[in-house]
Amino acid sequence: MKIPELLAPAGNMEKAKTAIIYGADAIYLAGKQFGMRAGAGNFSLEEISEILEFAHQHNAKVYVTVNVFPHQNEIHELPKYLQLLNEVKPDGLIIADLGIFRMAKKHAPDIPLHISTQANSVNSEAINFWHDLGASRVVLAREVSYKELLAIRDEVNAELEVFVHGAMCMAYSGRCLISHVLTGRDANRGACTQCCRWKYSIVEEKRPGEYMPVFEDERGTYLFNSKDLCLIEYIPELINAGVDSLKIEGRMKSAYYVATVVRAYRKALDDYLKNPDDYQFDKSLLDEVAKVSHRPYYTGFFFEKQAGTFIESSQNVQTHDFVGVVREYDKSTNLAYVEVRNRIAVGDEVEIMQPHAENKTMKVTQMINVKDDAELQEAHANYDVKIPMGEVKPWSMLRIKIESE
Ligand code: SF4
Structure with a gap:
């Protein structure tokens, strides 16, 4: 039986150490350049070295995201950055762009390459393509269902990483320009303002200033305000599907959030390990993950191809x-x-x-x-x-x- 690693977000040094102390097998973080989540704090090369040492002392791994889609004027800065990362030697680089992938193979040849969810991999051909090119792991798009996951696992040899917890995009795997258009902050460069969750009205072209609300109920309409993913009840299914890594979203979230969610999933995984034949999900873990700020939880696309929106408010809930x-x-x-x-x-x-x-x-x-x-x-x-x-x-x-x- 293969027990997947538990992979946690690390927006800064405190969150990184917290995740590891609370039971993450691996963390992912961004360097100061090219790593998305522009507001998450992010790590200098010295800090990446420091957290690598801490992580390895605790038998944990560190993956560094280089998952922006760089524009032409940035592309020449990448070789140097990748060479520096190759010297620091994180346990993996998470990449979305083919150009960066090509450069990473050349300039960071000692680091395993993971394909980011931003690459939207939803089928075995895409995964095998990346694997043939040299990627060791592919992070599946959040839109892949459990049934598809089982079929994909049979057809691929690459390691598979699956998002199990955290915020969802209403756009396909984060390919979205709403934030860029409305606020100038580009989601594909780690600066999303999550404005899909704001409250919207309709304005008819010839009646400027007349905002017509689209009522779902008296509180308003939040058509694009996605619920948050939570698959903690489905650890046996995820293990059965041969998933290599269970990923928690949220490099912008607090250290408290990281600790709470990591601890809950760690407990569920360890409970399963102790007694796989007679595993009973500990329902108190649902109360635990409700103790952090979140939108109502749902299972995303895991069981059916259906998005879930929280129409009542754009506010988070927590107990x-x-x-x-x-x-x-x-x-x-x-x-x-x-x-x-x-x-x-x-x-x-x-x-x-x-x-x-x-x-x-x-x-x-x-x-x-x-x-x-x-x-x-x-x-x-x-x-x-x-x-x-x-x-x-x-x-x-x-x-x-x-x-x-
Ligand atoms: S605005 Fe919403 S849908 Fe667009 S990238 Fe941000 S979270 Fe995703």
């Missing part, structure tokens, strides 16, 4: 607010050193999510400012505080349930 991360725990004093990310106050009921361990709950009884040892009644983002609690692991994350109105 919990992330309030802080534990950097250290002092056993002698029972104090956790917490970097605060959102308001937390004495008296709050807090859930503690730990890497590779059960959640705990506790009431905050005391908070001490690390800066001056002053007692605090509440703390806000960028405070460092000490909070008494039972033993917890470093990297644990604190969250508070959002009271429904």
Whole structure:
């Protein structure tokens, strides 16, 4: 039985380390150039070296995206960049453009090449074409169904990577110009503003200024506002299909998001590994992935060719607010050193999510400012505080349930 790797997004150094600590087998990230997700932070070559060392110490891999479609004026900068990457030696390069692929074979010959989902691979011929050219792995388009996946697996030898969780595009595999046209920020260069999720009206040509709403209900219409993908319930199907890598979307998402989603999928995979013949999906993992900001989940194109839109609002939903991360725990004093990310106050009921361990709950009884040892009644983002609690692991994350109105 082949257990797929769990592949997580890493928009910056903190998210990269968080993903690995919480159980990712591999992470993907962008360099400062040519890597999409322009606003995600991104890594210098020195930072790629640093995270590679950290990842390898934890038996994890690092893939670097070079998946833009470069225009002619940029193409001459690529050989140098690829040569530098070849020296740093990430575990894979993720590429969409044929020109970059050709240059990578020449200038980064020591790095395995993966074909990005942006290349829209939806059939075995396309995958075999890339494999024959030298690609070791193909990331399937999100539009491939489970039935198609089974048929493709029988016809190809390349490794297959499948998106299992995260935001979906209403356009075919992200080939979309809405953001570029409306805001000047190009989705195919990593700068998408997700304006497909905004609220739209119709204007008749001869009546400028008269915006006619297209009602789905009284709240309005968000025809293009896709739900978020979640396949955590279908780990046996994904393993049965011989998938090599399960990919979580979201280099723009927070470290808390990455930790929560990685931890949930890690648990589902490990549960399956422990007992493949009698595996029961742990339904509490659906509650876990609901604790991060998301749109309502659905299974995307996995079971049928049907897009799912969330017509009620462009707002995300979540059941919990992330309030802080534990950097250290002092056993002698029972104090956790917490970097605060959102308001937390004495008296709050807090859930503690730990890497590779059960959640705990506790009431905050005391908070001490690390800066001056002053007692605090509440703390806000960028405070460092000490909070008494039972033993917890470093990297644990604190969250508070959002009271429904
Ligand atoms: S605007 Fe929407 S459909 Fe277009 S690339 Fe961005 S997320 Fe995808």
